[in-house]
Amino acid sequence: IQRVAVLTSGGDAPGMNAAIRAVVRTAAFEGLEVMGVRRGFSGLHRGELKLIGPRDMANTIQRGGTILLTARSATWRTPEGRARGAQHLRDNGVDGLIVIGGDGSFHGADLLQKEHGIPVIGVPGTIDNDLYGTDHTIGYFTAVETALDAVDKLRDTGASHERIFVIEVMGRHAGHIALDVAVAGGAEEVFIPEDDKPIEDVIEIVKDSVEKGKMGSIVIVAEGVPGGAQGVGDAIQAGTGLETRVSILGHIQRGGTPVSSDRILASRLGEAAVYALMDGVSGVMVGRHGGDIIHTPLHETWEKRKDVNRDLYRCAKKLSV
Amino acid sequence: IQRVAVLTSGGDAPGMNAAIRAVVRTAAFEGLEVMGVRRGFSGLHRGELKLIGPRDMANTIQRGGTILLTARSATWRTPEGRARGAQHLRDNGVDGLIVIGGDGSFHGADLLQKEHGIPVIGVPGTIDNDLYGTDHTIGYFTAVETALDAVDKLRDTGASHERIFVIEVMGRHAGHIALDVAVAGGAEEVFIPEDDKPIEDVIEIVKDSVEKGKMGSIVIVAEGVPGGAQGVGDAIQAGTGLETRVSILGHIQRGGTPVSSDRILASRLGEAAVYALMDGVSGVMVGRHGGDIIHTPLHETWEKRKDVNRDLYRCAKKLSV
């Protein structure tokens, strides 16, 4: 192969630029050219491709967001849209496409290769960490750090006012962020979509924690939990009679300078994606498991389920004693 | 005088601990004793006083929140409640009270001195910066920095998705935080309670900015603006047809390690409060204007209005060109 293309798709995640950089520089190191596609599949369908070289990636490893931009594409869901995208890739002499994104993006990539025979490799870029086939996704570590920083700040106020803070973190379908933040933030309780915890138990725990003399309590809720943080907060306030505040962290968890773990993961996976294409591999996501790079068929990344760390879940419980 | 008391009251603000530390250490330097009152006026009315010495303040200058805790007090609004608080101060041999807080707290302090002749000094501790008689209040600088950090993060996502972000920052009655954040965050627009800007103009500005090729727009809204960020966001989305996201930063703006400016201001004002009591002054707030320490009668701090910096307002406008 001589030329590969790369795009970012779906919600942006910190470290996407580090992944693009790794693709571009690994390719350059191996004598390949790289075309950057702007605005994800939406731009691909419109033919927004441009050659990018190693120097274009200077000073990007530390930047949040994605310099290639990202977008949702309704057109890509149509066979015609994908056909046009495939044509643009062929017209530009592209031998393979690297897609940095989450499960929706991988779905689009999978269709492209199945319908048009274009080699595709997925790179897991999403803060939610909800993809099977990799221990962690690019952006996850930074999102946890940002949420934790907010929890540390809220604890200052919570402790000073001896209040309960119910904090909603991202995670529509998965409690990975919530669980990490709960353990690292020293939370009293955590609600995740994977689990069905009766609110009554939590009310008892909060009451109990006040009696033990704790100044302020922190409860972490993943956004995918029915009712969200507001529902949990209302129930706690009603059940305990204690002053309860709700804080929804929202989009700040997506942005910011990526932490080292995300930059390193992105560097490794961007590199691995180029080598996968060079090795004639297609239709897989590159991931990291332990210290190893692994390949997982794209459809498994969304069909199989990555459970949260149950040991951590039990640990969280004990440490709030 | 031989013994002073200090309390924090109202919403917590970063730098309150630095102010308590300055009171305690300046007093120690001058040979006075200090009693810390826990839980503000609520605790004063219940007699929660305890001697604190210089060593108790070790490693507190960098901590958010308030180690003396804070609370709202319904009882303090009654003459009986205040009489009991005054009695506790007399029983403990306290010659003067230093109150770190905002206008509500100063009101409570003012009544204490008027009704019971107890010397009181106010120290401006509130993130909103809405007190007359000081250029800045303790906690303000940190709140601006926290909000700005969030804006920087949201800009990453906004630019990557080419979206409009409407961001609500604290400021129920005043646009100080909003204005600073708008200028420092490079926002396209800012809405503050002091100003009545037609939403139609803003819609034009946003449309215009998109046409000029700006990738993503940031609009800052102070929480005191009617409708808040949600109202502004809905109107912009409806008026422009562009994807608009709303982010309400909320309580994270209250917490966190105080920045240097807040620690320095708190150190100066805590020191000044002790000297004011030693000089026989009472019923004033200590503040900083330019490089000078000034005294303002407590009632003026809430009766007179501190306007936002109009030059900055005009500057914000130009720089979003």
Added chain:
Amino acid sequence: IQRVAVLTSGGDAPGMNAAIRAVVRTAAFEGLEVMGVRRGFSGLHRGELKLIGPRDMANTIQRGGTILLTARSATWRTPEGRARGAQHLRDNGVDGLIVIGGDGSFHGADLLQKEHGIPVIGVPGTIDNDLYGTDHTIGYFTAVETALDAVDKLRDTGASHERIFVIEVMGRHAGHIALDVAVAGGAEEVFIPEDDKPIEDVIEIVKDSVEKGKMGSIVIVAEGVPGGAQGVGDAIQAGTGLETRVSILGHIQRGGTPVSSDRILASRLGEAAVYALMDGVSGVMVGRHGGDIIHTPLHETWEKRKDVNRDLYRCAKKLSV
């Protein structure tokens, strides 16, 4: 006037980009064109000028360093070098030059206007805050924050090991950073070039502080103090027999995302510089005093001395009690 040029010169400072952005956008707002000069006077002498527009400044307000680059120029110190620079400005139709930098840069600017009649305006951009004619210089606030963050980290280690840490911060001729960091960092002692404190006194203070039960002591030293932190550290270790570590913070104080105060100051001063040129003013530095923009003849900025805040100096002493 129709066209202005802008350059950054000397050591870089966080907020320089915000100042460039303010120059470019204010100019655009007023219908003027701006040429950016790369690599300071060195680039001016070689003719490295290029038109820059408002969109070129997107996403720069939060970046450290200077997108226009900076350099020292030996050639500029010769009349021939300056003549060539003046010629480049005239050839490009530039009606005035805005120089963002420190005293050395202003000296070069002053010669340019005196020898060639080119209108020049200085904007104070240096972390040291050692320019007469402005309360603060651009970059100063961020440098203090960076140094303070380091002090907070070193205090963790110092307290855990019950050690003395002697920390050197920037400030070759001025103790502004050192003094702010000492007060905000809760240091036991501070050494600044403006003051001649016998090391013996400090040894007594450190001994005394250990006897009072303080866990770990922090001593701040400005780099301009004879012997620097190493000299002070050696003397303390020898005089007290206590384990003493020296940490020289160095260049990290120059970089990083500018804090809000630097971005706001830079925005105001960049704006003011353009209006000064439009008003026919030349040979001055724009500065901020209190809330006002003031003009100071360039030569006064380095001839007159801005003293450190003596009240703060006394305050630092008391609060380490």
Added chain:
Amino acid sequence: IQRVAVLTSGGDAPGMNAAIRAVVRTAAFEGLEVMGVRRGFSGLHRGELKLIGPRDMANTIQRGGTILLTARSATWRTPEGRARGAQHLRDNGVDGLIVIGGDGSFHGADLLQKEHGIPVIGVPGTIDNDLYGTDHTIGYFTAVETALDAVDKLRDTGASHERIFVIEVMGRHAGHIALDVAVAGGAEEVFIPEDDKPIEDVIEIVKDSVEKGKMGSIVIVAEGVPGGAQGVGDAIQAGTGLETRVSILGHIQRGGTPVSSDRILASRLGEAAVYALMDGVSGVMVGRHGGDIIHTPLHETWEKRKDVNRDLYRCAKKLSV
């Protein structure tokens, strides 16, 4: 068992408090008592033990340093010193000791159990990550993040001045920090103790990178490399004739609020240490490999060598292309 003791020893590391908290709370959850030993083995030998309960650990998970203090102990290296320490443990009814620290500390622990039959468990707490038997050590992630943050700042200045920055990070015997920081910081080169790279090659690489148009180069050096950053910097400056600056990050890498990964690792390992003692295990270090908790005989932790990640090393090389 009914009562365990815990101490921190050697250099402090961010996350040590989270580990202590996990020990104390897991023990409380299981109905055991915990005695905290102050000042490591030095304090143990002097009998500085005190009961600590779950509430004593409130608001400590986010703090750098160690609330139990740490120290080096010459006495512990003598059999008499260890005998006295063992006696204090027996006198206080302690059934097992948890030692949080590095290889030196584990050596001391190993002798205690061998000579006096006291069950001991090691918890890896050191920023260097140089212990065999765990993927990562507590404090490592935070140290990398702190160093990376400094590199990001220096890159601002380096790029603005088009300079070479040679940056020394911690790692006396191991290049783990250096390697992670090099990849995440986008460095041109990295020198680690595990590798013997001819300086001539690096000079060529730096020259080459300048010719390719890179603005500023970053070279990372682990402190254990002969000559350190200063030696490398001098050689580069001499060999390239380019302006080269050296920055030694030093002790700031030890302190600061621990990042989430360190807090989570510390929570898991503190918990695991208590269960190891309850299970009758002794003489091992608890570590984490992949997602699993593993036990490694103490002596193996310093006898066996944990190599740096060679894949990462190769990756660093390619991405600086």
